[in-house]
Amino acid sequence: MDQATHRIQIENLSKAYGPVQVLKDINISVPEGRFVALIGPSGCGKSTLLRTIAGLEKITGGTLRIDGQIVNDMPPRKRDVAMVFQSYALYPHMNIEKNMSYSLRLKRSAPEAIRQSIAGVAETLGLGHLLERMPRQLSGGQRQRVAMGRAIVRNPKVFLFDEPLSNLDAALRVHMRAEIRKLHHRLHATSVYVTHDQIEAMTMADHVVVLRAGQVEQQGAPLALYEKPANKFVAGFIGSPAMNFIEGVVGPDAQCVLFGGAARQQVELGRALPPGQPVWIGLRPEHLRLQGEGQSVQGVVDSVESTGSMTFIALNVDGAPQPLLVAHPGTVTAAMGDVLKLYIAPQQIHVFDKTTELAL
Amino acid sequence: MNKLLSRFPRENGFEITLAGFALLYLLLFAGLPLLYNIVLSFQQVDLMEPATLLRPFAGLANYRDVFSRPEAGQVLSNTLQFVGLSLLFQVVIGFLLAMLFLQDFPLATFMRGLFLAGWIMPGLVVGVIWKLLFAGDYGVLNHVLTQMGILHSKIFWLSDPQWSLYAVIIANVWLGVPFNMLLLSVGLAAIPADLYEAAELDGANAWQRFWGITLPMMKSTLGAVVSLGAIMTMQQFDLLAALTQGGPANSSQVAQYWSWQLSLQTFEVSAGSAVATLMMVLVLIVAVIYVRSTRNERMV
Structure with a gap:
């Protein structure tokens, strides 16, 4: 397999907490620019898998490559991945501009360059008028946008999304779904998206991975999973x-x-x-x-x-x-x-x- | 009064009675003595007639008297050092311990519990224990320090004017650390873990996460801890009584102990009241800062 064209390569990955095996023999490869959804019932290990890619959880077996490089033991801050948390995890003591520029400031980018990239991303996400506000003054949808902006500003190798829409109301969720999709279309950023909502997975992803009890049940294009489910679990899980x-x-x-x-x-x-x-x-x-x-x-x-x-x-x-x-x-x-x-x-x-x- | 009463949701008298007892208690045992103390500090007190309220008005004479005493400068400097150094080390050590016990290691909670032992002991007992530790000839501290090669000759911690204040400060720091650690632990535990994770993904190393996330998020807790610590340090009395009683030669004399000595040992009641009133004003200022910092906490 040509490793250079694969942003993320997961081979025989496993993860155990003591005797409890939470991820077993996972194999997934994500080509550059692809949008992959991890989906499964709660407790299936999808969030844990995402967190191992981020480096927030250590893997206990197999290899994990980002851009061809093995990152099994690399700390999160060296992996060049950005994550949008379910809770958004905005820094409550920083205004929106400071929230979005934190990583650039840590990298000691030039202030003018920081200002420009923040302005650009804020424009894209419609956050221009909110830059001076504090996170607590924002609505759920706006916070969600800031969390995305904070990730986009960094221009990372990989975007990770951990159920980013689950705290929004139904109408806003449909709207943000389309917006993330459009954004991905424009940025072509390699993305891994965790969700328990199969409609989100089906409509947003190019490639869907169905997990159950820490194992991959089936993976493939969304319609392939719908038309040719490999087993009864996938058949019952995909489709509404x-x-x-x-x-x-x-x-x-x-x-x-x-x-x-x-x-x-x-x-x-x-x-x-x-x-x-x-x-x-x-x-x-x-x-x-x-x-x-x-x-x-x-x-x-x-x-x-x-x-x-x-x-x-x-x-x-x-x-x-x-x-x-x-x-x-x-x-x-x-x-x-x-x-x-x-x-x-x-x-x-x-x-x-x-x-x-x-x-x- | 009507406004006050209307704050009770159901005026069946029961709540008012309960609150009344507490208010009466405060008024009798805290309010009146405080007021009486302030009044005394502006009066010329004659101990021949202790049971009178109306005494000759002295204006600011008592305050002038206190400040013109030869030991006033030293007491002021000692008090500032006592409060400042105690606070500094209590907060820093308490913060470090709080962060240590937040890590997940075996027996972490048990050991944190042990640290509270010092806090539940009365100051007088702690003073007696430290007196044994500090003792010049047979004290544990001197023994350990000389054995480790840090000291070559004994330090007479409590009777050497160069050391006595610092000995008291060391004991007071030990006494105050558990309280600081406890409050700061609560503050640290309240910082959501995903903030640290987000910062780590944003590229922050441990040091940057501390300065960028932990410290700013702890601002209001630190404000509360520092003000409460300041109030408690300015009230520290029994430890001083057990260790040095302000001596030798006022080398460890601090305002709160001085005020007691003036009023109740040398019976210069007016001067003692003046010092106590000054301390009260200081405590009041810190208390206002404390209330404001906890109010900020609620807003976040």
């Missing part, structure tokens, strides 16, 4: 609303899956699997239709929620641990207790091994 699962068995003809207990149902897969194998079938809510062709699943309506543009119907189906959720565009007339038939194209049916949970 989450994928529906039904327990079943591959039929004797090897082409279909049988499920539904007494009220036996079956779906054709259009491909062969070993007959008699226990499986999970995964159906995305947005792929299920009330009319159409292809395979069908039948169930009893449990609840109907309409938002105007979308209608969410939950159906009770035998073999599904949770009611099957359907996301249907427009309004649909259905009432509790109705029996509905849902259609799905065979190529949109995901199948996972019952025990290994790997995609088949």
